[in-house]
Amino acid sequence: MHLTYLSILALVTSSHALIRFGCSQLVVDRLDPLVEPGNAPSAHLHQIIGGNSFVPDMSPATHDPPAMSTCTTCQPADDFSNYWTASLYFRARNGTYKRVTQKGNSGFEGQNGGMTVYYMQNQLADYLQKAKVKAFQPGFRMLIGAPTASTKAEADKFPQLTYTCLQDPGTRFPETKEFPRKPCPAGIMVNLRFPTCWNGKDIDSPDHMAHMSYPANGTFESQGPCPSSHPVRMPQLMYEVIYETAPFNDASLWPEDGTQPFVYSFGDTTGYGNHGDYIFGWKDDALQTIMDEECYVGCTSMKTQIMDAMNACSVGRKVVEDIGDEDWIPALPGHVNATWTTASKTNVFRA
Template sequence: MPSLTRQNAFAASINHTDVSALADCTSCSFNEDFSNYWTANLYFQARNGSYKRVPQMSNRFLRGSNEGMTIYYFPEDLRSNVTAFKPGFRMLVGDAALRGPEGHTPKNCFRCFTGPNFEGDNDAPCADPVLDTPHLPSGPCLGGIRSNIHFPTCWDGVRLDPDDHKAHVAFSINTNGTYTCPSTHPVKIPQVMLEVVWDTTAFNDKTDWPADGSQPFVLSTGDKTGYSQHGDYLFGWKGDALQRAMDSPSGCSASTCTALTSQSFVTANKCVVKRQVHENIEGWLEKLPGDDVNHSMD
């Protein structure tokens, strides 16, 4: 099951068209953003093998919003301009099949918060080689686990969504803090980052953990390592709204952005998607939703 920020036309299959024209509401702060953002959910697997979905909580900057992911847009290199995505643009980062470090995207990471009030959230995501790990934390996280997923920032300027959803984009090359795009993907696009804070505080009792002491969390892909963390992006900003926001000299936040209009959390939280899968996803489960295999630790 997905963790998502969406418009009310979110579905398992969406036509390759201007996504912003498919819906009449959005759960995002900005009224102009009808994009879809997706990543795998996190589950706790108890010692007896049963699963329970780990709830999400708002990050420290968005207290009062509905629990869910936070989306960031910014120029990777603040000294350069970027070109906003075009209608029909989609991309995928990460690999749901990974179970080890080979092939892992360096800018996908987890951080273990050491206490309440986001203790341990003291610098940029995925910036600390010790605190930020490509795998799920090995011990209890008293304040929760933060997931960060960074998308590529260079585009070939032609393709909107190739068959693998990846070949049209590439990561930039960092040379002493200056980011340049490879010649194959010369167009700089906004840095999109997904952030989810998983509220693991109800699962810190190690007597509920596997008897061998191994970490008990598993992504909804069936992955206990965390290396399969990945994200999907379907662009859906209205008109030239994103370009106007990226060109704003003072930047844009939900409270201070003259280039865009924003809505309250109360209004945003009313935008919901009709239930499409009739399967129990709450409470204690014998297997992961959508999975006909029980990934038991026993």
């Protein structure tokens, strides 16, 4: 689908907002309507947040999240978008698996799993947020990262996908491209920052990436310019997912050979396969209105709901299987063994 390029540029306005909010867990299920539309089950397990209209097939031609959702797990009451990432597992010495749950970030204690979401014009530390951006459009979707990445060189194609080993809830540095190699007292934070330059016409692309780009030079943080092929600057979407690793932090549970024991639901033990998916679903022009407000986190134009309402919104799992929440399971969901041999998300990001 295409939008008129000149009409988009004409609508770009000065923006001053940065928003940070929590989203509780909607469901943990083996579904992926972006990469495997209609498949139930999909290749691997995801943890999903956002609007409760999340289903296996969410074609923009037939699916309108704001119109079809009756609740959202996100703090903004007008945000019916869906955000998802792969689930994380701990592999015991005997080869069995248990799912590692998520927990709320600082300021969102009491949240039922999920993650923290940011929309920002400039880097997080910039309180002025004076860049010009255009909010995402109805039907827009994208992904970042590649689960097939198995080396640092492959992971470096996505420069803003990292991990933080939390010493306490406020830890933010250092960031690494691979899983931490020692127990993290306050959990493992997975950081996913999406590219910010749009081609101005496509709300999606065959690989769900080519319609977006990183800056032509420099970085998002240094305010690098967008390339001529992708001239429209959009907010940086960022996820922070905190995995509650405390039940597995006893070093005696870790592999005797010194390797780290965490593995993604698609079989990656390195962490280089870090990736995230997004389907836009803000109601009307709610996101653009917020982005146009001069505010930092506490934006008065953002309608919010209480945490009890966030936690109460959920959907049932479409794929009924043991995902290792209660008992240890012998294999990752959908896998005969721990080795992932089929790649669903095989495309790499094209800047």
